[in-house]
Amino acid sequence: MAPPLKVLFVSSEVAPFAKTGGLADVVGALPKELRALGLDVRVAMPLYAGMPWNDLEVLDGMLSVPMWWGAARGRVRVGRLPDSEVPVYCLEYNRYFDRPYLYGPPAEGYSDNLERFTYLSRGALELCKALGFIPDVIHCNDWQTALVPIYVNTVEWMQPLHGAATIYSIHNLAYQGIFDGNALFITGLGREHYNPGELEHFGALNLTKGAINHSTLLSTVSPTYAREIQTGEYGCGLDGLLASRSGDLVGILNGIDTDEWNPATDRHLPARFDAKSLGGKAQCKAVLQKEAGFAIRPDVPVFGVVGRLTSQKGFDVLAHALGRILGWDVQLVLLGTGDPDAERFFAWADGNHGDRFRAWLRFDNGRAHRIEAGADFFLMPSRFEPCGLNQMYSLRYGTLPIVRSTGGLVDTVTNYDEATGGGTGFMFSTLDPDSLANTIGWAVSTWYDRPHHIDQMRRRAMAQDFSWARAARAYHDLYLRAYQRRRGHAFAA
Ligand code: ADP
Secondary structure, eight states: OOOOOEEEEEOSOBTTTBOSSHHHHHHHHHHHHHHHTTOEEEEEEEOOTTSOGGGSEEOSSOEEEEETTEEEEEOEEEEEOTTSOOEEEEEOOHHHHOSSSSSSSTTOOOTTHHHHHHHHHHHHHHHHHHHTOOOSEEEEESGGGTHHHHHHHTTTTTSGGGGOEEEEEESOTTOOOEEEGGGGGGGTOOGGGOSTTTTEETTEEEHHHHHHHHOSEEEESOHHHHHHTTSTTTSTTOHHHHHHTGGGEEEOOOOOOTTTTOTTTOTTSSSOOOSSOOHHHHHHHHHHHHHHTOOOOTTSOEEEEESOBSGGGTHHHHHHHHHHHHTSSOEEEEEOOBOHHHHHHHHHHHHHSTTTEEEEOSOOHHHHHHHHHHOSEEEEOOSOOSSOSHHHHHHHTTOEEEEESOTHHHHHOOBOBTTTTBOSBEEEOSOSHHHHHHHHHHHHHHHHHOHHHHHHHHHHHHTOOOOHHHHHHHHHHHHHHHHHHHHSSOOOO
């Protein structure tokens, strides 16, 4: 039997080991599905503080990673993605990664992030050589790994790794890895690569631009976002470049981890439920109301919000609409961390409307599950949304999403049709406090006036298939296409 397609994922976060957002969920789940399709998939990431160091096996020998100042020698520890055989190689280099945060304190990046993720990118390639694992495809994710396709094309020239096809996945184009042009030396790349056809963008070093120019094929996490980022409104300055590679850019909707997010088995919930028996959901709602310190009332609609408090997520718009929303007989719970001004505002609102608004300003996975399960509606007024996972969790938990029509939200939610009761959620397009409040008002009136529609939508939402199996097949096709492009012949399985 011919050997399977060999794929290395490189990522700065991988659930459950280290997570700040949706990227970690993707790299925690997709490799398992690809493995189930028969691919030899492995993952490389940094070893951060807070990871289960002692549960990881220490590999013999030291990895030597060329850095601008000399060879950085670090250990490699290996674990597995839960319930799978997928190896996760964790690059240990304490000077870079043994810190309280993955990227830096809230709203700041560590000043040496370029150096830290140069280590990850270069280290992932050195790891392959040390393991004797020469991947057919290297799947890179966001700017922290954007140097990988460039190294494959440059420092690996005439070496086995030069044959690897590279996929660059854009999980969020707002984070591009932009640094002062004078910092180029840290990457080890020569000045000849600092030009507009490679890494230079309006006088700065832009790692994402470099990856878009150097990767075999490109992907992003939903079909709508793939189209949007080729426009001036969403392209964050790279729309022209992305449009020039339009034929090489595909949008593949993320799946969700249907084991971790399954209302029928979820260990974080006080009661479990499915589309056939929703009694457990009512119990989850009561417990959520109790945790929030609200009146325990089945008749009042509960709205949930979970996410990073950043301008991307439209929390500023929610803040402006909050007074109007809380004027109605509703309850609203928010879980999130991020922008200090937003945190201050929501803490203040929590103090002033304690009977109907609760803000939990921390990261709490169990609570995220209990909000998804216990709420009736889930708010995502995103300014842009590459894919979004929370709306898919909501649908699966029978919690109807109220979303702005952008990015992956368009690809996953269908708008309510008052005439037929069709749809799985509520959508609006103009991002302003009135549109948001009006749409929430529309949901509230539907709740009271047409409860049978809510019931129908809930069951329809819960029947959607957002498993990774579908996405994994699409990535497999993409890998085979990239292989063919890189090598000039098809992969012989
Ligand atoms: P993004 O990746 O842009 O942050 P997504 O919706 O794709 O947004 O994914 C966010 C993920 O992070 C979800 O799994 C969500 O539940 C989780 N999350 C975000 N903030 C918090 C928080 N404060 N507590 C718990 N989970 C959170």
